[in-house]
Structure formats: C-alpha cells, structure tokens
Amino acid sequence: MVAVHPDADAFTALTVMRRNEVRHLPVVVDQRCVGILTESDLVRGLASGRSAAELTAEELCHSPAPSVPAGSSLQTMANAMIDADVDALILVSRGVMVGMVTSTDVLGAVTAKWREASAPAVR
Numbered sequence: 489m490v491a492v493h494p495d496a497d498a499f500t501a502l503t504v505m506r507r508n509e510v511r512h513l514p515v516v517v518d519q520r521c522v523g524i525l526t527e528s529d530l531v532r533g534l535a536s537g538r539s540a541a542e543l544t545a546e547e548l549c550h551s552p553a554p555s556v557p558a559g560s561s562l563q564t565m566a567n568a569m570i571d572a573d574v575d576a577l578i579l580v581s582r583g584v585m586v587g588m589v590t591s592t593d594v595l596g597a598v599t600a601k602w603r604e605a606s607a608p609a610v611r
Contacts, residue, residue, distance in 0.1 A: 489587070491516040494523070494546030498530055501545050505530075512576040512590060515549045521578045521585040523549030553578045558586050562601075565594050 491514040492501050501513060505527065515523035529548040534540060554572035556565055558579040568577055575591040 489514065489585070491521075492525065492545045493517065494544060494549075496545045497541050498533055498543040498545070498548065499540035501525055501548075502530055502540070512588060513545070514553065514578060514585060514588060515545045515551070516585070519584070521553045521555070521580075522546075523551035523553050524574065524576050524578065524588075525549040526574075526576065550574055553585075555580045555585075556589075557581065562594055562597055565589055566598075569594070 490504060490508045490510060492504055494515050494517060496504075496515075505511065505513060511527045513525045514521045515525055523546070525545050525548055529550070530543075533543045533548045536543075550572070554568060554574050554576075555578040556568050558581040560568075560579075565577060569575060569591060577589050578585050579587040579589055
C-alpha cells in the first residue's frame, strides 16, 4: 500500500499522490497508521503561506487516523466518515492497517447495490 512517513514534506507527499494517482495517503510509522493525509490537507497547508518543504505529513494529516474494522458495513463506513468529517478511512484487522476505503468506494458500492436491486428479475 502506498503511504508516507510523518516526516515526509508536503512536496514529497504530493509527488507520491500524483505518481500513484491517489488522493489520500496513510501516514505510517513502523507499519502503524498514525493519520490520513488528503489532497485538501495539502492545499490548506500550502495556502498557509509556508513552503511545501517546511510542511510535514504529520502536521497536515488527520490524526489519529479515522478507522473502522475490515469488513464493516457500508452504513458503518459512511457513518464513520461523517462523524470524523473525512472522506477516507483506514481498514483495520487485529490492530493492523489492511487497507483504506474512500467516499468514492462507498458511493460506488451503494450505487451498485441500488442498480442490482432495481434490475429486472431474469426468469
């Protein structure tokens, strides 16, 4: 999984995001997720007037990392995103990060369920 260390500067984080075509990065220390850094976090940081080299992932990220257990329902994930005011969550199993889910993922899954439920029955 793509991630950055808390000491990574904003320029490095943005470069990792662009190279991997992602909008969210786990901020990880020794395989433990300590936060989530988003494109919006980077924009807010850069708008502060400080240079990208001065800003770190640790100071810009959402910390602690908002998370849910792996295998959580779509409703649980959506509620957790709303409660934490974020658009991505870390998926955790036995205290270890096993993935990430974004609002785009949740919306896609909900839409697929709606389409499936409204599809005509095949006989």
